[in-house]
Amino acid sequence: MIDLVVRGARLVTDDGLVDLRIDGGRFVAVSPHTDEAPEARTVLDADGALASPPYVEPHVHLDTCLTAGQPRWNRSGTLWEGIACWAERKATLTREDVLERAEEVLRWYAANGTLHVRSHVDVTDPSLVALDAMLELRDRVREVVDLQLVAFPQEGICSFPDGEKLLAEAARRGVDAIGAIPHFEDTREDGVRSVEIAVALAEEHGRFVDAHCDEIDDDQSRFVEVLATQAHRRGLRDRVTASHTTAMGSYNAAYSQKLHRILARSGINLVCNPMVNLHLQGRLDGYPRRRGLTQVKEALAAGVNVAFGGDDVMDPWYPLGTANPIQVAHVGAHATQLTAPAEVAECFRMVTDGAAAVLGLGERYGIAEGRPADLMLLPAADPFDVVRRQVAPSHVIRRGRVVATTPPRVTTLDWPGRPNEPIDFVRTGDR
Numbered sequence: 001m002i003d004l005v006v007r008g009a010r011l012v013t014d015d016g017l018v019d020l021r022i023d024g025g026r027f028v029a030v031s032p033h034t035d036e037a038p039e040a041r042t043v044l045d046a047d048g049a050l051a052s053p054p055y056v057e058p059h060v061h062l063d064t065c066l067t068a069g070q071p072r073w074n075r076s077g078t079l080w081e082g083i084a085c086w087a088e089r090k091a092t093l094t095r096e097d098v099l100e101r102a103e104e105v106l107r108w109y110a111a112n113g114t115l116h117v118r119s120h121v122d123v124t125d126p127s128l129v130a131l132d133a134m135l136e137l138r139d140r141v142r143e144v145v146d147l148q149l150v151a152f153p154q155e156g157i158c159s160f161p162d163g164e165k166l167l168a169e170a171a172r173r174g175v176d177a178i179g180a181i182p183h184f185e186d187t188r189e190d191g192v193r194s195v196e197i198a199v200a201l202a203e204e205h206g207r208f209v210d211a212h213c214d215e216i217d218d219d220q221s222r223f224v225e226v227l228a229t230q231a232h233r234r235g236l237r238d239r240v241t242a243s244h245t246t247a248m249g250s251y252n253a254a255y256s257q258k259l260h261r262i263l264a265r266s267g268i269n270l271v272c273n274p275m276v277n278l279h280l281q282g283r284l285d286g287y288p289r290r291r292g293l294t295q296v297k298e299a300l301a302a303g304v305n306v307a308f309g310g311d312d313v314m315d316p317w318y319p320l321g322t323a324n325p326i327q328v329a330h331v332g333a334h335a336t337q338l339t340a341p342a343e344v345a346e347c348f349r350m351v352t353d354g355a356a357a358v359l360g361l362g363e364r365y366g367i368a369e370g371r372p373a374d375l376m377l378l379p380a381a382d383p384f385d386v387v388r389r390q391v392a393p394s395h396v397i398r399r400g401r402v403v404a405t406t407p408p409r410v411t412t413l414d415w416p417g418r419p420n421e422p423i424d425f426v427r428t429g430d431r
């Protein structure tokens with residue numbers, strides 16, 4: 001007898017009902033739904049709910065989360081003041097402090113249906129206390145969440161004392177990816193060199209590259225062309241990701257067109273963090289005030305993989321957040337004007353399959369025979385409906401085991417002529 005059957009679910013890619021058979025933590029069969037009572041230790045009736053692979057968080061900073069206001073609030077709301085606040089808080093970090101905050105937010109992620117997370121960790125700290133804590137946490141949470149760690153040189157590789165040595169030490173201690181922050185380096189030349197250092201280090205250790213790139217409203221910040229060209233010339237393709245790239249929101253049309261060609265040719269991924277960058281960017285503008293986001297729609301049209309990330313949860317750069325990718329997708333749809341029906345569905349893809357591609361999950365992700373049985377059940381008609389109503393997963397399943405459940409939210413309305421009817425905000429029609 002097998003472990004679990006999920007009966008009568010619908011896949012994102014197909015309209016028909018299916019039964020998912022799961023044993024030993026893997027999908028053993030995905031087949032058309034039948035009325036026969038299945039033989040399994042546990043049978044879960046999906047009742048026509050959408051069965052989707054879990055959410056994937058392609059970009060968050062777990063070492064800084066839950067520190068907003070410590071030791072002071074970021075009053076200007078800029079990236080730069082955030083970095084200054086964090087430098088003060090960083091001096092007080094302990095292993096226990098990092099573990100407690102990061103684990104709590106990972107619990108929020110899992111409850112929201114996210115079972116793969118890529119977290120950046122600040123390595124511009126001679127003690128590397130946060131890095132060691134996060135490496136420990138990566139092992140501890142493995143049963144529920146796959147955690148990837150990026151060595152992130154928050155205060156620079158070339159502009160911070162021993163920045164390059166600390167990055168190399170982080171690679172040696174076992175991070176999954178190497179980061180950079182070229183727009184924060186003192187000079188353009190240092191910025192270019194920092195990208196080259198990060199890419200070479202990643203190649204040497206067989207790691208991914210994930211650089212904070214052009215997170216500034218300066219239309220002259222053009223390090224994404226450097227990163228994409230390095231990826232192209234070294235054949236690294238989708239093992240390389242450019243995160244934030246908010247200066248793209250200020251590039252002129254002629255340069256944008258050139259850049260789209262370079263990006264498409266390189267095969268790199270982009271990660272846009274709409275909630276945080278709507279909050280951080282444009283702070284020095286009068287009116288009109290720029291949105292300060294990646295050219296998401298144009299990059300998608302050019303064939304570039306783009307994912308949406310959450311970036312921060314209650315830290316010096318962003319005081320809000322509940323570690324919920326569907327909220328990010330919802331805001332992202334507005335912020336990037338991806339609001340035609342197919343575009344809203346694309347926003348759902350950007351926090352599932354698109355983000356999985358950033359993490360290089362390959363056949364470790366997706367609902368198909370032989371793959372790990374990680375999924376969520378969404379009581380919704382389709383991805384558009386999930387984004388519109390920000391539907392919470394009723395069940396989150398990790399390796400065939402239900403790890404989170406959320407009962408449907410029920411509101412009852414007393415309305416003239418229609419006393420105490422439930423309201424579910426559902427309205428599905430032709431799209």
Ligand SMILES: [Zn+2]
Nearest residue numbers: 059061212311
């Ligand atoms: Zn970031």
